[in-house]
Amino acid sequence: MLEISSLTKVYASPGRRVEALRSITFSVGAGEMVCVVGPSGCGKTTLLRCVAGLLPVSGGEVRVAGVPVTGPPPRMAVVFQEYGRSLFPWMTVWQNVELPLKEKRVPAARRRELVTDSLRAVGLGDVADAHPWQLSGGMQQRVAIARAVAYEPQVMLMDEPFAAVDAQTRADLEDLILRLWRDLGVTTLFVTHDIDEAVYLGQRVLVLSSSPTVIMEDLKIDLPPDRDQLTTRSLPRFGELRGHVYRQIQQARGSR
Numbered sequence: 601m602l603e604i605s606s607l608t609k610v611y612a613s614p615g616r617r618v619e620a621l622r623s624i625t626f627s628v629g630a631g632e633m634v635c636v637v638g639p640s641g642c643g644k645t646t647l648l649r650c651v652a653g654l655l656p657v658s659g660g661e662v663r664v665a666g667v668p669v670t671g672p673p674p675r676m677a678v679v680f681q682e683y684g685r686s687l688f689p690w691m692t693v694w695q696n697v698e699l700p701l702k703e704k705r706v707p708a709a710r711r712r713e714l715v716t717d718s719l720r721a722v723g724l725g726d727v728a729d730a731h732p733w734q735l736s737g738g739m740q741q742r743v744a745i746a747r748a749v750a751y752e753p754q755v756m757l758m759d760e761p762f763a764a765v766d767a768q769t770r771a772d773l774e775d776l777i778l779r780l781w782r783d784l785g786v787t788t789l790f791v792t793h794d795i796d797e798a799v800y801l802g803q804r805v806l807v808l809s810s811s812p813t814v815i816m817e818d819l820k821i822d823l824p825p826d827r828d829q830l831t832t833r834s835l836p837r838f839g840e841l842r843g844h845v846y847r848q849i850q851q852a853r854g855s856r
């Protein structure tokens with residue numbers, strides 16, 4: 601579903617040149633959940649923005665379902681960390697979720713169905729008429745997730761979506777994402793700086809090196825597919841995997 605080949609990204613401005621991504625190659629199969637971790641500043645957000653068609657690449661190629669990405673692909677949804685900035689405060693929850701569907705020219709009856717179903721799926725069926733600023737941070741991020749889900753994406757990209765919420769809400773949102781991913785079978789690329797989160801959610805974890813960035817490891821997460829916060833995180837294998845990724849990232853930071 602996603603093919604990233606020899607992707608490079610250089611930010612160049614007068615007097616400054618930053619090679620953010622050196623040569624990144626990986627693919628994500630249809631319906632797979634892949635997490636990306638790496639040291640701070642290694643280019644995780646850059647990678648995601650290139651895949652989303654929001655940033656021009658400097659070299660290499662991104663393909664979604666075989667089609668080269670030259671701008672935002674039609675069936676891709678992105679959830680960003682800053683939910684506060686990604687929702688329109690003057691619109692209700694319902695209107696925020698509906699907006700991309702209007703832009704996609706989805707007929708009104710179908711829009712109603714999609715918005716109702718996605719708000720219900722994230723447990724916000726009863727706040728459709730509220731404005732985002734009347735909701736908690738975790739609820740606002742659930743609105744952003746509902747908006748992505750209502751769009752019926754083939755591919756969902758998430759850029760540290762839970763970095764700004766408290767630990768309990770974060771655990772709830774992680775389980776929400778796992779449930780939605782299982783129910784909808786949507787191909788997901790999830791960027792996080794949190795090693796535990798990556799191991800808990802991913803079927804694979806890509807470990808990025810520090811800059812100039814390449815993929816240090818493409819690790820299969822061989823934990824049982826049915827995951828839950830208590831059981832999965834207390835498995836000895838979970839500890840081994842997180843220890844392994846932690847050491848990789850320490851090594852990457854040390855080699856700067």
Ligand SMILES: Nc1ncnc2c1ncn2[C@@H]1O[C@H](COP(=O)(O)OP(=O)(O)OP(=O)(O)O)[C@@H](O)[C@H]1O
Binds near residue numbers: 612620638640643811
């Ligand atoms: N618009 C830009 N112009 C110039 N350099 C940039 C720009 N955006 C990012 N960079 C540089 O590219 C590198 C990668 O940044 P990026 O934000 O992708 O990393 P990150 O892994 O997401 O960081 P963090 O984990 O701290 O969020 C950094 O050195 C950063 O300074």
